[in-house]
Amino acid sequence: MTTPLTMPSVEAIDLWKRYGDRDVVQGVSLAVERGQMLGLVGPNGSGKTTTIRMVLDIIRPDRGTVRLFGGRISQAAQAKIGYLPEERGLYKGQRVLPTLVYLAELKGLAHAEAQTRAYEMLARVGMAEHANKKVRELSRGMGQLVQFAATVLHRPSFIVLDEPFSGLDPVNARIMKEVMGELNQQGTSVLFSTHQMTDVEELCDNVVMINRGATVLNGPLLDIKRRYADNAVYLETAAPFASPASAVEVVGRGRGHLIRLRPGTAPEIVLCELLDAGVRVDRYELATPSLEEIFIRIVGEANA
Amino acid sequence: MRKALLIARHEFFVTLSRPSFRIFSALVPVLAVLGLGTISVYQTVRDHKPEDAIQAGVIDLTVGQAGDPLFTSYRQQDNVTFVLMTDPQAATRRLIDGDIDKLYVISENYLHTGLINEIKPEQAGIGGISEASGNPNQAPLGRFLLNNLFVGEVGPDRAQRVLDPFTIVTTEVSPDGSVVVEDRDLGRLLFFIGLGVMLVVSVFTTSGYLLQGLNEEKENRIMEVLLSSAKPEHLMIGKLLGLGGAGLLQMLVWTASGLLFLVALTPIIEPPKGLDLTPPPLAIIVGAIYFVLGYFFFGTLMAALGAITTSTRESGQVTAVVVLPGVAPLWFMEQMIENPEGPLARAASFIPFSAPLASLVRLGVDGMGLLDLVISVVLLAGSVVLAMWLTIRLFRAYLLMYGQRPGFRQILRTLRNA
The missing domain is CATH 3.40.50.300 (P-loop containing nucleotide triphosphate hydrolases)
Structure with missing residues (x-):
């Protein structure tokens, strides 16, 4: 069969x-x-x-x-x-x-x-x-x-x-x-x-x-991650930069930065703002939570 | 069915590889060989042991009708030689010198008084010549005297009867005056009781292995793998077949060694008259039916216990629930033999727990009619089917329950909802 x-x-x-x-x-x-x-x-x-x-x-x-x-x-x-x-x-x-x-x-x-x-x-x-x-x-x-x-x-x-x-x-x-x-x-x-x-x-x-x-x-794992993604991007730059207008918060991690965006802001807006400001961006990606973070969030909410 | 047979093959060889099974199976043959060896050695020693020849001096002072002494013949009785003497002094000297062991002086008026003077060295034993267990007539001195007394008086047959006066044969009379015919065949009874006891021992041994195996599989956590490859009913039937095969093999080994023991024993010890241990023609078939049904019944119940218990130790503690009713007929065996068609014996052969053993006992005394036999077998077979049906439900519900034994109510609920 x-x-x-x-x-x-x-x-x-x-x-x-x-x-x-x-x-x-x-x-x-x-x-x-x-x-x-x-x-x-x-x-x-x-x-x-x-x-x-x-x-x-x-x-x-x-x-x-x-x-x-x-x-x-x-x-x-x-x-x-x-x-x-x-x-x-x-x-x-x-x-x-x-x-x-x-x-x-x-x-x-x-x-x-x-x-x-x-x-x-x-x-x-x-x-x-x-x-x-x-x-x-x-x-x-x-x-x-x-x-x-x-x-x-x-x-x-x-x-x-x-x-x-x-x-x-x-x-x-x-x-x-x-x-x-x-x-x-x-x-x-x-x-x-x-x-x-x-x-x-x-x-x-x-x-x-x-x-x-x-x-x-x-x-699908990717869909779930997107669904639970905060409105944030992760990027790496060659030099420090001023907080862009679309950002609520910028958290530095060495060369890497996690930028939380204002509600309703599309992720590509912040990239445009930084490029317009002459910042050299070496890496840019949507910041998605790990499955473990999603798991803790869901289970924590359910058990609360 | 293929999976059940695979499981059966696996269980059969695993059981055969268990040291405890091998030792237990070999126990009967080893005991038979040891018993045979002991008896042979005893017989050989006894047969070849030269009994000490005893010389007993006799001074016969009696005077017969012809003027001769009475006690002159039959002077050799077993190992005792009665040596006739006439001179008391010479005889005493020979006694002191050890030429003779004892000296008997038969008094002149022996026929009236029976007096015999036994003269023996100081510290000498009292037995051997004038003593015999139970019947002094059987002692060498008794036979010497009696045989001489009968010479010319009675024929040899009468002389033999005086020495061995009776053999009792009892006839019972019933209240209505008719003679109760005693047709009990001891060989047949022994065969069926032996078969029943072997059946019970073998069934409980092998179903005990089934229980142990199930608990080990639960404890080893391999049960879940097995259940993902075979249905619970395959697992149960496979185990029953495999272990049943091992049990049957064990029984064959025991029966064969028992029969060989009897065959080898016959030349050494003459069997009692009328004892025929040859199995009656139908005995083997009926025995096999009860073995198979009894094994499946008790094995299935043991499997159910294995499903609901959590460890080998715990299951060992609860097996009495099944074992005790199974061996109960042993307690009432005398009553069943005496009254094989009475209510106790009939009820015991209809109740599935006691049916295998009770029925074989009844068959042993030829006290089970065909109708009772059919009812007993049908009830037992029906109980096997019911037990299997229930056990499969318990398998599904509890085989994967580790470390927690379900309560009685929970088991009932499981069976009701199944």
Whole structure:
């Protein structure tokens, strides 16, 4: 079964889940297009993991619909998914290679093929020499890389990674990001949840932000940043300059300056004013907030 | 189904690789070999141990009808040789010198008084010649005397009966005066009870591994990965099949080693008369049905416990809820054997928890009719389906619940809403 190019890998519509007397997920919707990398961000306990589990049919939503590759969740669809859960673990008493082979066979690979791919994947993440070690002999980071290898070795069309970089040192995190990038380049869709906003900014095209179980942001990262941008520009100049008429405030940062504009002033006006005043401008860009700043602003407002 | 079989294969080999499973499975064969070895060694030693030859002097002062002493024949009784003597002084000298171990002087009026004077060295033991456990007639001296007394008086058969007067066979009479026919087959009873006990032990051992495995997967946090690759029902059925296979293998090892033990034992120890341990033709089929259904029933319940408990320790504490009703028939076995068609035995073979063991006990005494058998099997099979249906719901709801055990009401709510 091939997935049409236009069809989202996953589409979750209005998911709800209640535990006890608390709605832990309240109407969350998201879609991951083919070849897209979507970041699911939110504070701890915001409902990210529950949303992911519903998307993967590990738990059933109380309400809402999930479509995988345009259809209902089936065994065939399940076989095309790779999942790295937040709570990571492998069979501690078993050896690395047989564990990977077993998990790949559960995803539909034949034994021999699973074995070949397991070796390849272990080599790719730098773990080939540990293939015959027992899982309990590995460090935590090594265990995570092995589990990541298990997640992707059956070459899924859609991978779901829940807090993939948590607990990884920078070198291993880089390896994982490289593999994610390679798979994404080959057309694999990626949904990953994190509370590390820098990872989302580095890797994702689209973002869904949830807080207390509800969606607070959903869309392309650039659009969101523009939407939350202050009316400000960032520029670097060769020499100091007088505050232009369109500015409310100029904050100097060495050669760089953040200029907050009067309401209603278009950003290019300040550039014209400075050029007219004979200021040499070396760098000019719209000042957009980081995702972390947006996150803190939204969550802070919601929790206030 | 392919995934369930994959999981089954994995569980089967993982269970076989567990040291505790290997040790437990090997326990019966090892005990059988050790038992056989011990018995063989004991028999060999006993058979080859030269019993000390005993010389007993006899001075017979009796006078028979022909004027001869009465006790002149049958002088060899087991390891005791009765040496006839006439001179008391010479006999005493031989006793002191150790040529003879004891000296018996049979009094002149023995036939009236039965008096025999035993003369022995100081500190010598009292047994060996005149003592025998239970029946003094069986002692060498007793047999020597009796045999000589019967010479010419009675035939050999009567002499044998005097020595071994009776073998009891009891016949019971019912209140209406009819004779109760005792047709209980001890071999059949032993076979079915053995099968039942092995079944219970094997079922609880392997379903215990299932529980342990589930808890380990929860504690290792691999459960979520498995659930993203297989549906809860595949996971449960795969585990039941894999561990059931391991349990079946364990039972085969135990049964085979038990049978080999009996076969090897037969030349050494003659089995009691009428004891035939050859399984009745239908026993294996019925035993297999109860094993499979019993295993799936208890295994599924154990899986449910594994889903709702949070650690191996905690699950170990709650297994009694399932285990105790399963072994309860052992407490009432005597009553069930005595009255296999009574209300207790019938109820126990219909209640799914006690059905496997209770039914096998009833079958052992041939006290379970076809209708009862069918009802018992159907109820047990229905309970298996119901238990699976409920456990799958619990799997979905609680397999990913770490560190928090749901309350009874919450479980009921989950099952109601499923």
